[in-house]
Amino acid sequence: MNRRIIAAIDGSQAGLAAADWAARQALYRRVPLSLVHVSCAQPPREAIPVSTSSPEGEVSRLISEKTHRDMIHIDLDVLTVQLAGNPRRVLLHEAADAEMLVLGSRPLTITKGFLPGSLGLYLAAHSDRPVIIVRKPEETAAGGSARASTVVLGLDPESQADELVDFSFRTAQAAGASLRIVVAAAPPVFPLHHFVPVSPEERVQLESRERPALERILKGWSEKFPELRVDAAITVGHADEVLVDATQSADLVVVGRRRAVGPHHLGAIAHAVLHHASCSVAVVPHD
Incomplete structure (x- = not known):
């Protein structure tokens, strides 16, 4: 695996929030950060570098440079990449060997929740790497600091989802957050x-x-992360409703997507959480 974290940027505040969130994780994990901007004015069949002499190339360069300047963290190995192509195919290809792919979201103005967009939904359903849909800190339920205060992990204790649990523990520790x-x-x-x-x-x-089963998981993983504050709650109810409700006091919720169900299957729970959660969402594929 090419140990890097990818943030998809587009010049918006949502893209900047995604870049900053990704930077925090990259700092903790001690991996490079790639800021990827995809120009799709006339998307070719394959991803190609954007020519800086073309109008779209100049726009892409300016977006990348501004995002880099505006990021809160600068003590980090950051690579800016400008590509042309279909954003779905380009980002899926770029993320194939990365630790995670991070992109922004925009809030809904009428109903509860936020709009991940067709690109975010597609990548969450198709990527073999974790996909994080980030909301700006002031748009999350907890608000305030850009550092997450609570990471929520939705878990089936009987599943062998070590990738999902490992991602949640590491991400919470990187954010200086507690894990629920x-x-x-x-x-x-x-x-x-x-x-x-x-x-x-x-x-x-x-x-x-x-x-x-939950206590076995808590014991094993808490020993690996002794400094992380972890608590657990068992709530009677349907998983999607329970998780959406839990996001009201969180900054990130982590849900799984089973690879065995199908490579292009998001799952009803993840789909519901992506649309109705009150915070950022991470979708983590696992066996």
């Missing part, structure tokens, strides 16, 4: 989807069923 592991204990399913309230006794049983 959220497990959704699914309520019973009844014919015709009738809603039947869960009794206190049933709630205890559902939570107890998930606890042993």
